[in-house]
Amino acid sequence: MTTRNQMDCMNxxxxxxxxxxxxxxxxxxxxxxxxxxxxxxSTSDDVNAAVTKAHEGxxxxxxxxxxxxxxxxxxxxxxxxxxxxxxAAQASNExxxxxxxxxxxxxxxxxxxxxxxxxxxxxxxxxxxxxxxVWCEYRREPLGVVAGITxxxxxxxxxxxxxxxxxxxxxxxxxxxxDKTPLTSILIANAAKEAGIPDGVLTVVQGGxxxxxxxxxxxxxxxxxxxxxxxxxxxVYQRGSQHGKRVLALGGAKNHIILMPDAEIEMASRGIAxxxxxxxxxxxxxxxxxxxxxxxxKLIDQVVAKASAMDLxxxxxxxxxxxxxxxxxxxxxxxxxxGAKVLLDGRKAAAPRGMEGGNWLAPTIIDGVKPGSQAAxxxxxxxxxSIIRVNNLSEAxxxxxxxxxxxAASVFTTTGAVAERVAQEAKAGMVGINIGVPVPREPFSFxxxxxxxxxxxxxxxxxxxxxxxxxxxxxxKWVNPTDxxxxx
Numbered sequence: 001m002t003t004r005n006q007m008d009c010m011n012x013x014x015x016x017x018x019x020x021x022x023x024x025x026x027x028x029x030x031x032x033x034x035x036x037x038x039x040x041x042s043t044s045d046d047v048n049a050a051v052t053k054a055h056e057g058x059x060x061x062x063x064x065x066x067x068x069x070x071x072x073x074x075x076x077x078x079x080x081x082x083x084x085x086x087x088a089a090q091a092s093n094e095x096x097x098x099x100x101x102x103x104x105x106x107x108x109x110x111x112x113x114x115x116x117x118x119x120x121x122x123x124x125x126x127x128x129x130x131x132x133x134v135w136c137e138y139r140r141e142p143l144g145v146v147a148g149i150t151x152x153x154x155x156x157x158x159x160x161x162x163x164x165x166x167x168x169x170x171x172x173x174x175x176x177x178x179d180k181t182p183l184t185s186i187l188i189a190n191a192a193k194e195a196g197i198p199d200g201v202l203t204v205v206q207g208g209x210x211x212x213x214x215x216x217x218x219x220x221x222x223x224x225x226x227x228x229x230x231x232x233x234x235x236v237y238q239r240g241s242q243h244g245k246r247v248l249a250l251g252g253a254k255n256h257i258i259l260m261p262d263a264e265i266e267m268a269s270r271g272i273a274x275x276x277x278x279x280x281x282x283x284x285x286x287x288x289x290x291x292x293x294x295x296x297x298k299l300i301d302q303v304v305a306k307a308s309a310m311d312l313x314x315x316x317x318x319x320x321x322x323x324x325x326x327x328x329x330x331x332x333x334x335x336x337x338x339g340a341k342v343l344l345d346g347r348k349a350a351a352p353r354g355m356e357g358g359n360w361l362a363p364t365i366i367d368g369v370k371p372g373s374q375a376a377x378x379x380x381x382x383x384x385x386s387i388i389r390v391n392n393l394s395e396a397x398x399x400x401x402x403x404x405x406x407x408a409a410s411v412f413t414t415t416g417a418v419a420e421r422v423a424q425e426a427k428a429g430m431v432g433i434n435i436g437v438p439v440p441r442e443p444f445s446f447x448x449x450x451x452x453x454x455x456x457x458x459x460x461x462x463x464x465x466x467x468x469x470x471x472x473x474x475x476x477k478w479v480n481p482t483d484x485x486x487x488x
Contacts, residue, residue: 007037009182009206011046012189014053015199020046020206027182030096030318033357039182041207044214050174050203051220054145057200058172062142069168070120076164076195077113080106080188087187091155094181096318096359097279102156108439109160112460115442116164119465137474142170143222143246146468147215149176149236151228152320153282155184161446162225163188163202165464171222172201176215179208180320216240223468225459226250227284229379230405230451237454248455248467250284250447252379253407256400257287257436258393258422261294263412267434269302271412272385275436277307277363280317281383282324284452285408285430285437289369289376290387291396299412300367300387304343307363307385313352319359319382328361328382335375335386340368346383371399379405393418401427406450408438429453 009027010017022041029036042050061069080087088103095102127137148162159175166173177185185204192202205211216224216239223246226236230251240247257272275287292300310316319325329347336342346362361382369375369386376386376399390396400409410432411422419433429448432438440446445461447453457463 007183009037009039009186011040011042011050011206012185012202012204013050014056014203015193020211022046022207022210025179025208027094027180029093029358030320031093031313031358032355036094037183039179039206041179042205042211042214044210044217047205047211047214047218050205051145051218053200054172054174054203055200055220057198057203058142058145058170060198061167061172061201062170064170066120066168069170070117072196073113073117073164073168076192076197077110077117079191079195080110080113083187083191087156087184090187091181091184092317094183095152095155096320097153097282098315098317101279101317105154105157106160109157111442112161112464113164115461116168118443119165119168133477133479135476137476138471139474140169140465140469141472142469144171145174145221146171146223146225147174147176147221148225149212149215149228150178152178152180153279155181156188158227159185159188161460161464165460166225166468167197167201169465169469171468172203174203174205174215174221176205176207176211179206182206212236213239216245217243219243222246224249225467227459228252233454246455246467248457248459249453250459251405251452251454252381253284253405253448253452254289254377254379254403255285255287255405255408255410255428256289256291256396256403258291258396258400258409258411258413259293259296259299260393260411260413260415260418261296261299262414263296263299264414264434265299265302268299268412269306271434271436272303273306273310273363275410276385277310277316277383278437280319280361282320282381284448285439287410287436288380288384288386290385291399292387292389293393293396294391300343303385304365307365308344310363311352312349312360312362313355316363316383318355319361322359324382325359325361328364328380328384331374331378331380332364332366332384335366335369335373338370338373340366340370340373340375340386343367343387371402377403393421397422397425401425403427404451405448407448407452408432410435410438
């Protein structure tokens with residue numbers, strides 16, 4: 001496609017690019033406010049046409065052997081690696097994160113693709129003689145046309161958490177990207193077509209809420225994966241489940257890091273600073289609350305020093321919208337009004353030269369935050385770290401476990417018994433020991449608990465295989481045995 005067409009954000013249906021027939025909206029860059037393109041939203045009729053083509057693709061693709069599907073996916077991997085810098089640049093441009101962050105996200109997605117490639121070498125079925133002449137067998141089969149609804153903050157990584165496993169097991173995948181970051185989907189869909197993934201096996205429909213609702217309601221879609229805020233995740237889960245669909249909706253978080261006085265200073269301060277500032281804090285795995293146990297002042301001083309040394313545009317990217325920046329400014333001001341002290345005020349930082357039209361907020365650290373306050377409880381989704389001072393580990397765990405979310409929890413310590421206690425008692429789906437962002441590598445799967453997940457299972461790894469497929473059970477008898485029992 002030409003550069004001009006790349007700025008025209010359309011649907012990818014049956015291997016062709018077609019405009020949605022709904023309203024249009026403008027895609028802008030968080031870096032400087034520049035217009036990147038026009039998004040053509042999809043109506044329910046557009047979604048229906050897309051599902052029809054996807055079903056046609058499914059009927060062909062599901063007849064491929066696992067080995068043949070993986071051969072095509074291997075070519076997909078090679079093209080994504082070849083174009084990694086171009087895809088990362090596009091993702092960076094439209095979501096505001098650094099190029100290095102965008103590329104790291106894509107590589108994490110390719111890691112899931114590599115896991116999907118391994119499925120051809122794993123036993124996806126099973127058979128045994130359960131009685132004389134009687135055999136029981138299970139076979140893993142696809143669901144049909146399945147859908148993924150993905151967020152703005154990881155325009156390449158999150159869809160690549162879903163697409164590879166879903167199509168490796170034989171489904172056709174319909175992808176609805178965020179209306180804030182639709183451009184990356186063009187490059188990924190083109191890579192899929194170049195790789196030889198048959199028309200209809202990967203479909204892209206662009207749009208906002210109306211499009212999402214049409215996807216959820218469509219009777220031809222068997223399962224839905226979603227990543228976004230907890231409020232929307234719960235609505236997606238409820239609406240999809242009412243239609244009898246399989247739904248896994250991952251929501252937001254309020255992740256806590258427990259900082260023990262014995263933590264190694266350099267590792268802890270770097271890990272904490274990187275955790276709350278990475279991707280400008282716009283990720284569900286970002287640390288947003290630091291539970292400082294006992295006398296941890298030297299460690300906190302180092303966190304402040306590392307965060308204050310970061311340059312906007314070089315060490316940290318931009319926020320997705322001006323509305324996000326306004327919300328964060330209001331939250332910081334509210335914390336001050338409630339008696340907290342701003343140790344590092346990112347509101348005062350100047351925008352990078354030439355990017356004054358962007359959505360900028362530098363790292364911000366708020367000390368003396370009270371449990372139960374907005375800064376302690378709400379997912380602010382920005383580079384803001386709230387510090388709550390506690391006397392001991394029991395107090396820290398009590399605050400962590402009162403949190404309704406359950407995505408991630410971490411502890412920085414040099415004491416094994418402390419680490420093990422946090423691992424056992426923290427109510428989170430992913431726990432880090434001296435790790436600020438405890439995202440597991442494949443084949444370990446990604447997923448939280450409580451208000452961070454609606455549905456069952458995980459989105460990647462073995463959890464993804466289970467979610468995007470089902471097991472057919474087969475019982476067979478060919479010969480009449482001479483002896484008798486209850487089965488024959």
